[in-house]
Amino acid sequence: MRITLKSQDIGYKIHFGDLPKLTLDKKVLIVTNPKIAGLHLQTLLGQIQAKEVYCCTIPDGEVYKDFKSVEAILEAAFIHRLDRKSLMIAFGGGVIGDMVGFASGIFMRGIDFIQIPTTLLAQVDSSVGGKTGINNSFGKNLVGLFHQPQVVYIDPKFLNTLPKREMSAGLAEVVKMAVCFDKEFFRFLENLDISNENNLLTMIHKAVSIKAQVVKEDEKEQGIRAALNYGHTFGHIIELQSGYGKYLHGEAVGIGMMMANTLALALDLIKQEEFDAIKALLEKFGIPTTYAIKNVESFYESFFLDKKTLDARIKFILPQGIGNVCFRENIPKALVLDILREFM
Ligand SMILES: NC(=O)c1ccc[n+]([C@@H]2O[C@H](COP(=O)([O-])OP(=O)(O)OC[C@H]3O[C@@H](n4cnc5c(N)ncnc54)[C@H](O)[C@@H]3O)[C@@H](O)[C@H]2O)c1
Numbered sequence: 001m002r003i004t005l006k007s008q009d010i011g012y013k014i015h016f017g018d019l020p021k022l023t024l025d026k027k028v029l030i031v032t033n034p035k036i037a038g039l040h041l042q043t044l045l046g047q048i049q050a051k052e053v054y055c056c057t058i059p060d061g062e063v064y065k066d067f068k069s070v071e072a073i074l075e076a077a078f079i080h081r082l083d084r085k086s087l088m089i090a091f092g093g094g095v096i097g098d099m100v101g102f103a104s105g106i107f108m109r110g111i112d113f114i115q116i117p118t119t120l121l122a123q124v125d126s127s128v129g130g131k132t133g134i135n136n137s138f139g140k141n142l143v144g145l146f147h148q149p150q151v152v153y154i155d156p157k158f159l160n161t162l163p164k165r166e167m168s169a170g171l172a173e174v175v176k177m178a179v180c181f182d183k184e185f186f187r188f189l190e191n192l193d194i195s196n197e198n199n200l201l202t203m204i205h206k207a208v209s210i211k212a213q214v215v216k217e218d219e220k221e222q223g224i225r226a227a228l229n230y231g232h233t234f235g236h237i238i239e240l241q242s243g244y245g246k247y248l249h250g251e252a253v254g255i256g257m258m259m260a261n262t263l264a265l266a267l268d269l270i271k272q273e274e275f276d277a278i279k280a281l282l283e284k285f286g287i288p289t290t291y292a293i294k295n296v297e298s299f300y301e302s303f304f305l306d307k308k309t310l311d312a313r314i315k316f317i318l319p320q321g322i323g324n325v326c327f328r329e330n331i332p333k334a335l336v337l338d339i340l341r342e343f344m
């Protein structure tokens with residue numbers, strides 16, 4: 001598969017299946033974390049032929065997706081004397097991918113990087129599309145830049161070691177794409193047995209093709225790409241308020257989709273049976289659908305920290321039936337609070 005970007009007349013390759021031999025005539029810095037290194041680094045090193053290969057590990061976890069870790073990556077790059085022609089490889093989940101994308105985007109004003117995602121979430125979503133960044137005390141992904149990878153290698157074999165909970169978190173992003181863009185894909189997921197490797201690859205391929213199409217249309221998120229934030233407006237607040245780490249990103253997004261669906265139901269954008277079908281699919285994949293908000297007012301206030309909340313107007317991304325999505329602003333605060341109270 002090739003992803004093309006309207007704005008730049010460039011594109012890059014997304015490779016599916018066994019990780020091929022990578023012959024790279026340059027210095028390479030692999031960035032990963034100790035867990036992934038322990039499980040899969042030897043496999044990766046066995047496939048790389050390069051001038052010099054270095055490896056840098058960042059502690060595991062969303063809490064480390066911060067400036068300090070980016071500094072550590074940059075420091076490793078300087079210590080090993082990487083230059084403008086060198087390459088970084090993001091080897092891990094979305095946390096590593098987002099940080100390496102950012103670090104490579106600012107190192108010497110930007111060098112190439114490759115994504116080798118090892119979680120389902122990263123394979124179906126975060127490794128494709130060029131959004132990079134880190135969190136800070138004000139919220140998720142508030143600092144970052146658009147930096148497209150040179151190539152993405154999606155090898156489902158890496159998922160063999162992924163814990164079940166992490167698989168579910170990745171499936172939340174898959175459900176997101178189906179609900180927003182593709183009713184047929186939604187039906188496919190309802191009948192899917194993901195323990196079958198071929199089915200899994202078909203699912204990943206379909207999810208990536210949806211994401212690639214959306215990014216092609218709207219790389220910088222001025223329009224339709226914002227739909228990929230369905231469930232995220234709520235989900236980011238859940239992640240922030242519960243302290244990064246309690247809920248996995250995909251789990252928070254699952255709950256966030258339920259909140260968005262509750263609002264969509266109240267606005268007659270979806271029917272009760274569609275609401276129930278989405279809930280059932282999330283549950284089938286082991287994604288949480290319930291949450292206890294402590295204080296609805298402070299939850300509401302948090303919307304205004306989101307970088308997508310322009311001019312103090314909250315833009316809600318809501319399903320319109322299954323396979324369709326719409327944006328709604330100017331929803332009365334009282335209605336939003338009513339919806340939030342259903343999650344107390
Ligand atoms: N840039 C984007 O477009 C985009 C899109 C969606 C999500 N994200 C970001 O992605 C992040 C979430 O990514 P994630 O869910 O991959 O989390 P993650 O990177 O924290 O990985 C989840 C866990 O799985 C472990 N792991 C990774 N690969 C493994 C393997 N093969 N076997 C066993 N364990 C493995 C990791 O060490 C970690 O403990 C969030 O920070 C989110 O903001 C970015």
Ligand SMILES: [Zn+2]
Nearest residue numbers: 173232249253
């Ligand atoms: Zn997400």
